[in-house]
Amino acid sequence: MGSRRQATGGARQDAVAVERRTRNKGAAARPSALLSREQKLELYYWMRLTRTLEERLVALYRQTKVVGGLFRSLGQEADAVGSCFALERRDIMSPLIRNMGAMLVKGAAPLEILRQYMAKGDSPTRGRELNIHFGDLDRGFIGQISPLGDMVPVMAGVTLSFKMRGQDRVGLVYVGDGATSTGAFHEGINLAAVQKCPLVVIVESNQYAYSTPTWKQTAAKQMVDKAVGYGVQGLQADGNDVLAVYDVTKAAVDHARSGGGVTLVELITYRRKGHAEHDNQSYVPDGEIEWWAANNDPIDRYHGVLLKELGFTAPELDAVDARVRDEVDAATELAEQSPFPEPHDALQGVYADPAAETPLWFREGTRAAVERNERAEGWGTWDAKSGKGA
Amino acid sequence: MGDLGRQVGEGRMSEITYLEGIRQALFDEMERDPSVFCIGEDIGAFGGAFKVTEGLAAKFGDERVIDSPISEIGIVGAAAGAAHMGMRPVVEMQFIDFIANAYDILTNYVATARYRAFLPCPMVVRGPSGGYVRGGPFHSQNPEAGFIHTPGLKVVYPSTVADAYGLMKSAIRDEDCVLFFEHKYLYRRIKGELPAGDGAVPIGKARVAREGKDLSIITYAATVWKALEAAEQLEREDGLSVEVLDLRSLAPLDDEAIQATVRKTNRVLVVHEDTRTGGIAGEITARISESSFAWLDAPIMRVTAHDIPLPYAPQLEDFVLPQTSDVVRAARWVAAY
Ligand SMILES: Cc1ncc(C[n+]2csc(CCOP(=O)(O)OP(=O)(O)O)c2C)c(N)n1
Ligand SMILES: [Mg+2]
Numbered sequence: 001m002g003s004r005r006q007a008t009g010g011a012r013q014d015a016v017a018v019e020r021r022t023r024n025k026g027a028a029a030r031p032s033a034l035l036s037r038e039q040k041l042e043l044y045y046w047m048r049l050t051r052t053l054e055e056r057l058v059a060l061y062r063q064t065k066v067v068g069g070l071f072r073s074l075g076q077e078a079d080a081v082g083s084c085f086a087l088e089r090r091d092i093m094s095p096l097i098r099n100m101g102a103m104l105v106k107g108a109a110p111l112e113i114l115r116q117y118m119a120k121g122d123s124p125t126r127g128r129e130l131n132i133h134f135g136d137l138d139r140g141f142i143g144q145i146s147p148l149g150d151m152v153p154v155m156a157g158v159t160l161s162f163k164m165r166g167q168d169r170v171g172l173v174y175v176g177d178g179a180t181s182t183g184a185f186h187e188g189i190n191l192a193a194v195q196k197c198p199l200v201v202i203v204e205s206n207q208y209a210y211s212t213p214t215w216k217q218t219a220a221k222q223m224v225d226k227a228v229g230y231g232v233q234g235l236q237a238d239g240n241d242v243l244a245v246y247d248v249t250k251a252a253v254d255h256a257r258s259g260g261g262v263t264l265v266e267l268i269t270y271r272r273k274g275h276a277e278h279d280n281q282s283y284v285p286d287g288e289i290e291w292w293a294a295n296n297d298p299i300d301r302y303h304g305v306l307l308k309e310l311g312f313t314a315p316e317l318d319a320v321d322a323r324v325r326d327e328v329d330a331a332t333e334l335a336e337q338s339p340f341p342e343p344h345d346a347l348q349g350v351y352a353d354p355a356a357e358t359p360l361w362f363r364e365g366t367r368a369a370v371e372r373n374e375r376a377e378g379w380g381t382w383d384a385k386s387g388k389g390a
Numbered sequence: 391m392g393d394l395g396r397q398v399g400e401g402r403m404s405e406i407t408y409l410e411g412i413r414q415a416l417f418d419e420m421e422r423d424p425s426v427f428c429i430g431e432d433i434g435a436f437g438g439a440f441k442v443t444e445g446l447a448a449k450f451g452d453e454r455v456i457d458s459p460i461s462e463i464g465i466v467g468a469a470a471g472a473a474h475m476g477m478r479p480v481v482e483m484q485f486i487d488f489i490a491n492a493y494d495i496l497t498n499y500v501a502t503a504r505y506r507a508f509l510p511c512p513m514v515v516r517g518p519s520g521g522y523v524r525g526g527p528f529h530s531q532n533p534e535a536g537f538i539h540t541p542g543l544k545v546v547y548p549s550t551v552a553d554a555y556g557l558m559k560s561a562i563r564d565e566d567c568v569l570f571f572e573h574k575y576l577y578r579r580i581k582g583e584l585p586a587g588d589g590a591v592p593i594g595k596a597r598v599a600r601e602g603k604d605l606s607i608i609t610y611a612a613t614v615w616k617a618l619e620a621a622e623q624l625e626r627e628d629g630l631s632v633e634v635l636d637l638r639s640l641a642p643l644d645d646e647a648i649q650a651t652v653r654k655t656n657r658v659l660v661v662h663e664d665t666r667t668g669g670i671a672g673e674i675t676a677r678i679s680e681s682s683f684a685w686l687d688a689p690i691m692r693v694t695a696h697d698i699p700l701p702y703a704p705q706l707e708d709f710v711l712p713q714t715s716d717v718v719r720a721a722r723w724v725a726a727y
Pocket of ligand 2: 204206207
C-alpha cells in the first residue's frame with residue numbers, strides 16, 4: 001500500500017511538472033496560438049458538452065434507463081477534445097472508452113450516444129453494441145471493441161491504406177495506460193512504425209487501469225519512453241490543459257502528414273471517476289480525487305484561461321453552458337421516445353450474403369419444425385400413459 | 391481444511407453463492423498447497439471485477455495474488471512456465487471473452503506441452519463467462535467449443551455451488567491445464583451448501599440433475615437451470631417425465647452418463663447457450679448416434695443460441711439466446727415424435 005500511495009503521488013507531481021514545461025514554451029510557437037476566437041470557444045463547448053452529456057447519462061443510469069455500464073471521462077475532457085480537434089475532417093480517429101469528447105468533435109451526436117447507451121432500436125448500432133462503441137467512416141471515426149489494444153493494429157491498417165493510395169490523411173488512435181500492456185498494442189504500433197504509417201497514438205496516462213495503478217502496469221518511468229523502443233517520435237503533454245493537448249497533437253499530426261510516420265503522444269491526466277459507474281474506487285488513496293478536482297480540473301482551468309488570458313467574458317461562456325444544456329435536454333427527450341429494437345432485427349447483417357439468418361426451428365414454433373422434418377403426424381398430443389406421441 | 395477462514399464468514403452448513411463456492415475453493419487450495427497462486431488483472435486488493443478473489447490478497451499476500459498488467463498472453467504463458475517448475479497457477483481472465491487473446495499460447499504451447507516435450511502444465515485458467523446479462527458482444531461469450539476441439543486441454547463449466555467448489559479443487563489438483571468457465575449469470579443467483587468433507591468433484595463426470603424417463607435434456611452451465619424449469623413445466627402441463635443431465639465437464643465428456651440417459655429415455659434434446667454451428671451439441675449428437683443409435687425413438691435435436699454475435703439490447707439478446715420456452719417447445723416436439 002505504501003508504495004502505491006507514493007507512486008500515485010509521484011504521478012501527480014509529474015503532471016504539475018509537465019504543465020510547467022508546456023506552459024513555458026512561449027505562446028508564439030504554439031499551434032493553438034493560431035486558432036481563431038471561435039475555435040477557442042469551440043474547444044470549451046466540446047468539453048462542456050462532454051461533461052454535461054455524461055452527467056445526463058448518470059441521471060439516466062440511476063433511473064435504470066441505461067442498460068449496461070456507464071463510463072465517465074470526468075477530468076479527462078481536455079485530453080479527448082484537444083487531441084481530436086487537431087485532426088482535419090478527412091482524417092480518421094478511433095476512440096476508447098474515455099473519448100466520448102473526441103467522438104463529439106468528430107461529429108457524433110448526443111442523441112446517438114444517448115440512444116446507444118439506452119439500447120434503442122434506432123441507435124447507431126441498432127442495439128447491437130454498448131455505450132460509445134460505434135463509428136461512422138464518413139464522419140471519420142471507427143468504433144472500438146472491448147478487447148483493449150485491438151484498435152492500434154486496425155488503425156495501422158487504416159493509415160497504411162492512406163499511404164498506399166497517396167491520400168493526404170492521417171489516423172489517430174487512443175489507448176489507455178493499461179492497454180499499452182497488450183500484445184495488440186505492441187504489434188500494432190511496431191507495424192505502423194516500420195511502415196511509417198501516418199498514425200498518432202495517444203496514450204492516456206490517467207494513472208489507473210480499472211483498479212491497477214500504472215506502476216503495476218509498466219516498469220517504464222513514463223509511457224512516452226516507450227516511443228524510443230519503437231523508433232518513433234515521442235511527445236508528452238499535460239492532458240488537462242486543452243491547449244497543450246491541441247499543441248502536442250497538432251505537432252504529431254503535422255509530423256504524420258509530412259511523411260514522418262508514427263508519434264506516440266503521452267497525455268498525463270487523471271481518471272476521477274471509477275472504471276465504470278459501479279466502481280466505488282476503494283483502491284484510490286484518500287484525498288487524491290479531491291486534489292485533482294480542486295486543483296486540476298480541465299474545464300475549470302480552460303474557463304480561467306479564456307477569461308483571464310484570451311479575452312472572453314463570463315456571459316459568453318455562460319451562453320455556451322446554456323446552449324449545451326438545451327441541446328442535451330432536447331436530445332434526451334428524443335432518445336427517451338425512441339423505440340426498442342424489434343427482436344427479429346437480431347437476425348440481420350451477420351454477413352453481406354446471406355443478409356439475414358433464419359430463426360432456429362424451436363423459435364419459429366413446433367408446427368413449422370414438424371413440417372420441415374416431415375413428421376406432422378407426431379405433432380400435438382402426448383399420451384402420458386403409453387409414453388408416446390399420439 | 392475447510393473451515394479455516396471461510397471467506398463467506400458463516401459456518402460450513404450455511405448457504406453460499408456459486409461465486410463464494412469458487413472463492414472458497416481457491417482459498418482452501420491456497421491454504422493447503424503453498425505452490426498454488428493466483429494471477430490476473432485487478433484480482434489483488436480490489437478482489438477482481440466480480441470480487442471472486444476478494445480477501446485472498448489480504449490473507450495470502452501480494453506475492454500469491456498477483457495484480458498483472460493487461461496482458462493475457464503474458465499471464466497465461468507465465469502460468470505455464472511456473473507450472474513447469476512445480477507451481478500451481480490459477481489465472482483469471484477478467485472476462486472469459488479475453489481468453490481469445492491467449493488462444494495461441496493455450497492451444498499451441500500449453501495444450502501440447504506434455505505430449506510434445508514431456509512438460510507438465512498443471513494450471514487453471516478461469517473467468518466469468520456467458521450471457522443473459524446485457525453484456526454485449528465482448529462480455530457475454532461462451533468460447534468453450536474452440537478449446538474442447540484442442541487435444542491437451544480439459545474444460546469444466548459448473549452450474550451449482552457444490553460443483554463450482556468441487557471442480558475448482560479438482561482443477562487445481564489436476565496434472566494438466568484445466569479451463570474453468572464460470573457462469574456470471576449464476577454468480578450470485580445460485581445458492582447452495584457445500585458438502586461435508588473435501589468436496590472435490592472429479593473432472594469428467596456428469597451429474598443427473600433431475601431423474602426422468604420420457605426424455606433426456608443434456609446440457610451444462612446456465613442452461614441447466616433453464617432445462618430444470620422446462621422439465622417442471624413439462625411435468626405440470628404435459629405429464630412428461632424429463633431427465634436433465636448436467637455435463638459439468640466438457641472435456642473429457644462423460645460418455646457413460648450420456649449413454650445411460652439416452653438408453654433410459656430414448657429421446658434426447660441437447661441444450662446449450664453457445665452458438666449452434668461447431669458447438670458442443672454437435673459432438674454430443676454424433677457420439678450418441680455412434681454409440682446408441684438403436685436406442686433412439688426420435689431424432690436428437692439441439693436448442694442453442696443462434697449463430698449471431700451476441701447483441702446488447704435485451705430484446706435482441708433474448709432473441710438470440712435459448713430461453714426456457716424454447717426448451718419446452720423443442721422437448722414437446724421430441725417427445726411427440
Ligand atoms: C484484452 C483485454 N483485457 C482485459 C480487459 C478488461 N478491461 C476493460 S477496461 C480495463 C482497464 C483499462 O485501463 P486503461 O487502458 O488504462 O484505460 P482507462 O480505463 O484508464 O481509460 C480492463 C482491464 C479488456 N477490455 N481487454
Ligand atoms: Mg488508464
